[in-house]
Amino acid sequence: MLSPLLLKGKIVNRKLLLSLCLLFINVYLSADIINSVAIVRPESGEKAGEAFSSVAIWLENSRNESLAETFRFKSENSGFGSGFLVEGEGNLLYMVTNFHVVSQSDRASIEFQDHDGNSTVLEACPVLLADENRDLAILLIDRDATDLELKGLSISADMQVEGTDVWTAGFPGFGEDPLWQLAKGSVTNRKARTSELSVNGLEYVIQHSAIIDSGSSGGPLLLENPDKKGDYSVIGVNTWSARGRDNTYFSIPAKNLVELINEAGHSLNTNSDTETLKEALADSTLRFVSDFSSDEDDYQSHRIYFSHELILEKGWGSYQALRKTLGDTEKEDWDHYFFYISPYNAMKESVYGDVRRSFLDENEKRNIHLVELGDIVPHASGFSAPVTFSVNGSEIKSTWILEQGMWRISELDVEISKAENSKKEDTQNDGLLRNIRGESSIAITPGLNLSYFDNLFYEKDNPVLSGGVNLDLEFYSQKVFGWIFGVGLNQTGNLMFDMNGGIVLLFPLSLSEGNVYLTPRLSATVGVALDVKSIADFPTILLPLCISAGVEMSAGKLKENLFWGIEFTYTKYAFLMSDLSDDSLKGLRPSIYARWFF
Numbered sequence: 001m002l003s004p005l006l007l008k009g010k011i012v013n014r015k016l017l018l019s020l021c022l023l024f025i026n027v028y029l030s031a032d033i034i035n036s037v038a039i040v041r042p043e044s045g046e047k048a049g050e051a052f053s054s055v056a057i058w059l060e061n062s063r064n065e066s067l068a069e070t071f072r073f074k075s076e077n078s079g080f081g082s083g084f085l086v087e088g089e090g091n092l093l094y095m096v097t098n099f100h101v102v103s104q105s106d107r108a109s110i111e112f113q114d115h116d117g118n119s120t121v122l123e124a125c126p127v128l129l130a131d132e133n134r135d136l137a138i139l140l141i142d143r144d145a146t147d148l149e150l151k152g153l154s155i156s157a158d159m160q161v162e163g164t165d166v167w168t169a170g171f172p173g174f175g176e177d178p179l180w181q182l183a184k185g186s187v188t189n190r191k192a193r194t195s196e197l198s199v200n201g202l203e204y205v206i207q208h209s210a211i212i213d214s215g216s217s218g219g220p221l222l223l224e225n226p227d228k229k230g231d232y233s234v235i236g237v238n239t240w241s242a243r244g245r246d247n248t249y250f251s252i253p254a255k256n257l258v259e260l261i262n263e264a265g266h267s268l269n270t271n272s273d274t275e276t277l278k279e280a281l282a283d284s285t286l287r288f289v290s291d292f293s294s295d296e297d298d299y300q301s302h303r304i305y306f307s308h309e310l311i312l313e314k315g316w317g318s319y320q321a322l323r324k325t326l327g328d329t330e331k332e333d334w335d336h337y338f339f340y341i342s343p344y345n346a347m348k349e350s351v352y353g354d355v356r357r358s359f360l361d362e363n364e365k366r367n368i369h370l371v372e373l374g375d376i377v378p379h380a381s382g383f384s385a386p387v388t389f390s391v392n393g394s395e396i397k398s399t400w401i402l403e404q405g406m407w408r409i410s411e412l413d414v415e416i417s418k419a420e421n422s423k424k425e426d427t428q429n430d431g432l433l434r435n436i437r438g439e440s441s442i443a444i445t446p447g448l449n450l451s452y453f454d455n456l457f458y459e460k461d462n463p464v465l466s467g468g469v470n471l472d473l474e475f476y477s478q479k480v481f482g483w484i485f486g487v488g489l490n491q492t493g494n495l496m497f498d499m500n501g502g503i504v505l506l507f508p509l510s511l512s513e514g515n516v517y518l519t520p521r522l523s524a525t526v527g528v529a530l531d532v533k534s535i536a537d538f539p540t541i542l543l544p545l546c547i548s549a550g551v552e553m554s555a556g557k558l559k560e561n562l563f564w565g566i567e568f569t570y571t572k573y574a575f576l577m578s579d580l581s582d583d584s585l586k587g588l589r590p591s592i593y594a595r596w597f598f
Contacts, residue, residue, distance in 0.1 A: 315347025
């Protein structure tokens with residue numbers, strides 16, 4: 001979020017001048033480095049669009065319009081990250097980025113920008129090799145596809161000591177657009193080891209204080225040549241920022257990148273050799289049999305066998321089935337992970353669980369064998385091949401594709417849950433869900449009321465018909481259960497001010513296939529009221545005890561925020577510091593109101 005800049009007085013103007021000078025210095029120093037850093041946009045294709053569109057529809061039916069809009073955007077836009085050029089063997093040129101930037105695709109567009117706003121885009125660059133555990137990916141660049149003089153950055157795998165100045169470069173998002181950024185910090189832990197970042201092939205990461213913002217993932221962590229300003233070498237790949245801590249960022253060491261670059265060269269040399277491809281396929285399928293025959297449930301190591309084609313086609317249905325088996329706390333945790341952190345990884349883990357369970361026999365044992373490898377044939381991603389397994393005595397067909405330099409499953413003839421397409425079913429399946437965990441809201445509710453009091457105190461035995469206004473402020477954690485605080489001004493024979501607080505419950509329903517919402521409402525409050533003038537000619541303090549029930553509706557573009565309805569409130573007043581009976585004042589109050597969530 002941007003804050004407005006207010007310029008007042010000469011002091012601020014001097015600071016502004018200093019900032020502009022510093023900006024000029026940074027631009028000068030980064031004049032060369034920007035030519036080797038680029039914006040990487042994965043080309044996810046139709047399957048990603050269909051998957052996220054299905055999630056958006058489900059969220060609409062669950063009355064979470066704001067989150068549905070996020071997934072509608074995901075269905076149309078694949079996002080972007082950063083990357084940088086390095087030289088390969090011979091005349092090869094690679095673009096390095098993070099695996100999670102291109103996890104859902106085997107091709108990406110690469111855009112180079114300069115400080116004058118000019119850009120050059122290279123379309124459909126193939127992902128030559130990717131490593132999910134090390135979160136690294138390498139794309140192949142065609143030098144002849146552009147007039148730019150592209151030059152790879154040098155790499156230094158030397159260990160840096162704490163306190164060394166380092167720079168991060170990339171194109172983090174500014175709104176929905178990438179914006180060049182070169183930021184300075186220092187190494188704060190040269191060998192950071194944490195359980196969360198401990199995976200196969202990644203012994204440690206570099207912890208530093210140079211900013212890594214969203215969108216700059218995959219950019220280089222740089223060390224400046226002390227003898228030549230503006231000359232940098234890559235010592236890491238920018239990947240993570242720590243939540244809940246300031247100035248704590250992590251980059252993958254350059255030594256891991258060097259290993260993957262060497263593997264990429266080997267992969268490129270063997271991808272055109274059918275015999276070598278078949279050997280690699282045999283090796284992958286045999287490792288798959290070994291891993292999935294084991295009782296060891298190691299998702300971090302075994303997830304590598306599933307193609308993004310399979311995940312995007314089956315993942316949402318698999319996740320829907322999974323969440324139906326979870327308790328409330330587990331469901332909240334999973335939903336938070338799916339909807340706010342990584343829907344793709346949540347879908348992948350769901351599919352992984354489905355596949356492992358499908359290989360169990362009635363004794364919960366796994367007996368899996370490789371039966372036959374079919375012929376390798378051309379495929380959209382490069383190559384594919386049919387593979388047959390024996391699972392607990394039955395033949396299981398599968399299709400494997402060469403994706404991101406590795407053989408992975410794109411089709412598997414086992415039971416994986418399908419997504420529910422019916423909007424009506426989606427709403428019924430999730431019951432009263434209004435908002436996923438992490439969404440909270442406040443509502444303001446103004447209303448008018450017409451009150452009917454059995455008023456023995458004011459008018460002896462004659463009931464009183466009167467009116468008033470009320471204003472409530474409501475706090476919700478999920479727009480289903482919340483707290484209500486209100487004030488009112490009512491005419492009850494005399495003027496009465498009241499304040500109250502209590503609890504409120506909403507029971508949201510969906511009509512007309514999600515276009516109209518109908519919400520029964522129930523609340524209970526207790527408060528304090530001041531009657532300005534009583535029969536004794538002095539103010540009287542009362543305790544109003546209220547039970548309210550009503551119904552509200554909403555529709556159209558504002559259906560997530562604006563509701564209107566009618567409510568009936570039964571109120572019984574207890575008198576303080578009075579000998580009068582508690583039964584001396586009670587009434588029924590119908591109200592019409594509007595309620596705005598924000």
